[in-house]
Amino acid sequence: MVDRTGPVPAPLMAAGDDTFRVPxxxxxxxxRASIAGLRMPVFAPARRAADLVDLARFDPALVLDIRxxxxxxxxxxxxxxxxxxxxxxxxxxxxSHARGLAARHGYGLLVYDAYRPWHVSALFRHAVPESLYxxxxxxxxxxxxxxxxxxDLTLWDLTTRQVVPMPSGFDEMTPRAHVGYVGxxxxxxxxxxxxxxxxxxxxxxxxxxxxxxxxxxxxxxxxVMDLSFDEIGRTLTP
Numbered sequence: 001m002v003d004r005t006g007p008v009p010a011p012l013m014a015a016g017d018d019t020f021r022v023p024x025x026x027x028x029x030x031x032r033a034s035i036a037g038l039r040m041p042v043f044a045p046a047r048r049a050a051d052l053v054d055l056a057r058f059d060p061a062l063v064l065d066i067r068x069x070x071x072x073x074x075x076x077x078x079x080x081x082x083x084x085x086x087x088x089x090x091x092x093x094x095x096s097h098a099r100g101l102a103a104r105h106g107y108g109l110l111v112y113d114a115y116r117p118w119h120v121s122a123l124f125r126h127a128v129p130e131s132l133y134x135x136x137x138x139x140x141x142x143x144x145x146x147x148x149x150x151x152d153l154t155l156w157d158l159t160t161r162q163v164v165p166m167p168s169g170f171d172e173m174t175p176r177a178h179v180g181y182v183g184x185x186x187x188x189x190x191x192x193x194x195x196x197x198x199x200x201x202x203x204x205x206x207x208x209x210x211x212x213x214x215x216x217x218x219x220x221x222x223x224v225m226d227l228s229f230d231e232i233g234r235t236l237t238p
Contacts, residue, residue, distance in 0.1 A: 018169030046223035091216035098202035116145035142224030149219035
């Protein structure tokens with residue numbers, strides 16, 4: 001059993017490219033233009049004030065692979081200006097707890113995404129065909145990511161520094177991504193289920209359609225937000 005704390009070497013990426021791509025409904029420039037004039041709907045008032053933290057600073061042992069800051073995502077082009085990840089402070093504490101539990105099993109946590117501005121969620125909806133709407137959600141309702149209370153992540157092996165196998169790639173919009181999928185290898189299913197056990201023990205709820213997605217249990221207390229990463233950076237507290 002491996003139990004490590006503090007900064008650890010970054011993982012090596014899994015062999016091959018498992019990036020899932022969708023047929024875009026328009027070019028990247030046209031998609032960006034289509035959301036430029038959108039106004040976020042008025043949502044219910046929040047019970048708790050926002051207190052976003054930068055995960056890289058909050059817990060340096062968390063490793064980031066922010067796919068939406070690169071072209072290695074289902075859209076094929078970057079939508080974030082920087083590879084940063086933010087969560088509400090209680091959610092970040094819960095994630096740090098999950099990282100400690102994962103270490104007891106010999107694994108680290110690799111974060112793909114956390115807080116997502118509302119306009120990015122709207123872009124996702126505009127980009128994909130209607131047949132894939134269930135995977136990107138409806139910006140009219142807001143998302144847990146928009147509240148800073150959802151995290152997308154996977155496990156990596158602290159000894160081999162390899163990202164573990166899972167039944168599907170990140171953001172793969174197929175039945176293989178479902179938490180109840182029974183195909184694939186026994187090892188991949190075991191890694192998926194271990195991740196879910198660790199996250200649930202730390203205060204997160206799984207999403208049935210995506211093995212990588214977990215919602216912090218108190219997400220309903222926070223407002224849907226459309227703050228840019230730069231705006232967040234100017235207001236962060238230690």
